[in-house]
Amino acid sequence: MFKKLTKFIVNEMDPGEELVPVESIAHNEHFRPLCLLIKKRKPKRIFHPDPYYQHSRFTLQDVLLPGKDTKMTECIQEDSSQFTLTKTSADQADGGLSISLDPASVELKGAASLSKEFSITPQKKGISLESLEALRREREINMDHSFIRQLQKRDISLYLVTEILEASEEAIYKESTKADGGFKTKLYATLCAQSTREDKQSIVIPKGCTLAFRTIQIHIRDGAWDLDYFPAEAVRTAAYVADGPSLGKLGVVVTEVKYSCRIFSELSPDLLLTILNAIKAVMRDKNLLQELSQKMEKVAEQNDGCELKTDSPDLQALFSTLQHSPRDRLLQLAEGITYVLDALHELLEDQLLLLLESLKRKIVSQQLKLVEILLKHGLDKGKESFHVDAELLSFPHEEEQMLTIDLVELSGVQLQEDGSAVPRDQPFEAVAALFVALYTLNLLSGSK
Known part of the structure; x- marks a missing residue:
């Protein structure tokens, strides 16, 4: 629910697509001004045009050498302008459903309605680039910090949060699904007799919760650090864009999925079945989905090999097969599987x-x-x-x-x-x- 809300806010307030929506309310505090983020090594997707960021739990203050006794939080400025976004929608659908149950067959008839409601007032907060420049000249990076040493060893890009949208007041986002006469609320999840059922979900957005953020890349060398004001645009593979534009956005989707999943057409039926069984398992279990995603990303990041181990019997067959694959083939398989998992992550x-x-x-x-x-x-x-x-x-x-x-x-x-x-x-x-x-x-x- 939180992810849907932040995406809507960004679409309404930032048509230039410079702000990135926060996807998890549980981690919103790690996307505050001066927080350090890691950009994952995977391209933007047509279904996820924003960069993929991972929080580091560190701030710029944590990795700088001591300097003047100036509180960095004093450099964070708050925009006095506020914008209230309000959304109220309701959809009504009539229909019927027939579900076969062993040993009986049940006919369900009725109507269903879906409503969404929220009102939220986002406010901008950030650190000025002038303050960052002054800080850059005054203080160096602590190259002995364990986090910095690991970044340098693995050649991982580092980003700094410079601006955010936060909730200026507490807000509540509500969704309600109402089913009359036995019509299903969630298919194959709940069957109710002749009655009225209302399924309500709500999430409280606390005051000060980060809704979206903007970043700038930091380059570190021998303690000095620079800010990348003019990042280079990523260049897509020629094979990827060959026939996409001629068919409009559908063409872009089709060529992206064909390019990203090209390895699957080369696999044996047995290996395809092994991958499919693992994918089906993670579709039932979000924890397994996260585990498989993390392992596939590590494959691409670690040049010296990645040991694939799991306690899950549902992933064991796949990991065993991947572990014994040549490096080049393993990278292609990890890329294809990661692409599939990214798409599944976008679904409810x-x-x-x-x-x-x-x-x-x-x-x-x-x-x-x-x-x-x-x-x-x-x-x-x-x-x-x-x-x-x-x-x-x-x-x-x-x-x-x-x-x-x-x-x-x-x-x-x-x-x-x-x-x-x-x-x-x-x-x-x-x-x-x-x-x-x-x-x-x-x-x-x-x-x-």
Whole structure:
């Protein structure tokens, strides 16, 4: 919920895309002015255009040699201007659902509604570049600091938080799903009889919580440090962009996923199945998803090899195979798996469960065609409605149709059985992540 809120705030307040939304409220205090961040070694994704940052738990103050007794916090300035963002939305859907239960079959009919509500007042806070320049001339980096020594050894880029958006007052973000007459609240999670059910979720955003941040890169050499005011733009591989622009944004998504997953087309069916089983396991368990992501990132970072060990039997087969792979092949496999995991990380937990059910029912390939059509209709153009071929929503069983509609609506596109579609909240990135997940699951499962 917090991630959705901060993304919305950045989209509304920073169309120039210089601010990066904070993705976890639990770590928001590590993205304050003067905090040091590590930029992960992976490119921006079409479904995640912001850089991937990892907090270090250190600030600039922690790694500087002693100097004048000046409190660095006094250099942090607060912008007096404030902007209140308010959002209230409600969507209503009518329909039915038939779910087969052993030994009985249950018919569920009714209506469902989804509402979102919040009002928040962000405020800017940051340190002036003039203050940073004065500090740079006055104090050197402590090259004996263990954190700095490890950075230098592993050649990791370091970034400094210079500006943030924070909540100036406590705010509450609410979501409510209401189901009447037995209509499902969460598919395959809760079945209720003839009654009314309301599922409410809310999150309290405390005063001073960091919502988004801006960074500048720091270069360190022999104790001296410089600020990179004009960072070089990343150059994408020629093979990656070859045919993307001709097909618009859909083309960019398709070429990105094909390039990032190119290694999978070279693998044996047995190895594809091993990877698929590991992916299915992490879709059920967020802790496993995090573990696998961290291990794959370490493979790319450590040139002297990475020992792949796990206590999870669900990952053991994959790790054993990767451990005995040649270095070049291991890097390609880690790159492809990391790309898939990044896409899954963008999806909601309910979507991951729906995707697992879709795999079981063997309807992923049809869902992939549907989402591909959705991406052809500029989903970044607001709430312009459009139609897709109703045949793409025609499945052998009614519950498969409802499952698919739920899957797509959780990415921000409301669908009706007749093929009408209404985008909500400019959902291109969310739908692109869903496309990547469906594409890779379809590829790994050997579906046609």
